[in-house]
Amino acid sequence: AFPEIAALAAIKQTKKPRHKDIFEHTMKVVDAVAEAGGSLHTRIAALLHDVGKPATRRYDSKLGWTFHGHEVVGERIVKQLGLRWRLSSASTGKVAKLVRLHMRPINLSDEGVTDSAVRRLSVQAGEDIDELIILCRADVTSSDPRRVKRYLANFEKVVEHLKDVEEKDELRAFQSPVRxxxxxxxxxxxxxxxxxxxxxxxxxxxxxxxxxxxxxxxxxxxxxxxxxxxxxxxxxxxxxxx
Structure with missing residues (x-):
């Protein structure tokens, strides 16, 4: 019934360094989103946020395992699942958007948090920005508590910057003031x-x-x-x- 989820559990690791168990990580993210009071759409997005990883998994001798573009592939899979599960187009769109954007806040913390970057994120997420934050915060998992602490600290800087820019610019549901x-x-x-x-x-x-x-x-x-x-x-x- 859920081959895309089964594919996460079926991933075999034959080379080191090993990456985290994607299925186990997914279950942790689903639990964390539920505990944080995430909406049904966000809980579905938590279940599906890494479904693009099996198709994008590559081994780099210098970097180890990579999953470049898994969020884009994941968005496409979500749209296909929306049809199969007979979700409304609005529900499918929300889940697909959350999956597509779930890497952006953490990537911003690595790239440097600028006003223009967080403005774009706010516009892209629109009314779902709070749910995206819940999903992204839940996505920070590791067996190393120090690593979790470091990632969360960087993530919270992005969240604070996002709130500051939104308050200043009132960018929710943004469009040009000149129609x-x-x-x-x-x-x-x-x-x-x-x-x-x-x-x-x-x-x-x-x-x-x-x-x-x-x-x-x-x-x-x-x-x-x-x-x-x-x-x-x-x-x-x-x-x-x-």
Whole structure:
């Protein structure tokens, strides 16, 4: 009934250093999420968060066992399971998103926690950011208590930075303060991809911290960039027709 879970338990380790037992780790994460009061979607995500590991497992003579991209493969598997289990598209989407993002907070702690990085994480997770935090915290397991303590300390720094940026920017359910109708009125454009491109550029500027997440600042930025964007589009169209 659950071959994807059985595959975690079936992994054989023939080379050292050995990685943690993925099935045993998964069960610990499920228990920890339940104890933390995670939602049903988060509990399912805990069960499935590492289902991409069997397909991505590789041995590197320098690094040992690696599972690069297992979260992306896991997201695809979750979407397939959603159809098989007859989950609603909304439920499947939530679980798939949690699986896809479950490595991001820990990776951020390694890469360096910048405002723009946590803004992107907040936007990607949206209303599920709190559930993602529960899942990621539960995912920190090891037989070495010192290692757990170190990972959790780094993770909590990301969480604190995330809260600070969210409070400052109010980024939950983020989208450009300047909507498509305003962009069309300012540029004379008809509905189409160029309107979406301008809207996306405004959102990127906010995420990068170039402008604040405020209507007036976003409108001023639109007026600043619109002529060059429209000119580039016209130039591209002329080249295609030449």
């Amino acid at each position: 498509g109708d305003v962009i069309m009125a300012e540029t004379g454009l008809e509905p189409g991809p160029l309107v979406g491109k301008l809207k996306k550029m405004i959102e990127e500027a906010i995420l990068e911290g170039t402008i604040p997440n405020e209507y007036d600042a976003a409108l001023a930025y639109l007026r600043k960039i619109k002529d060059s964007v429209l000119a580039d589009d016209t130039h591209s169209a002329e080249n295609k027709n030449a």
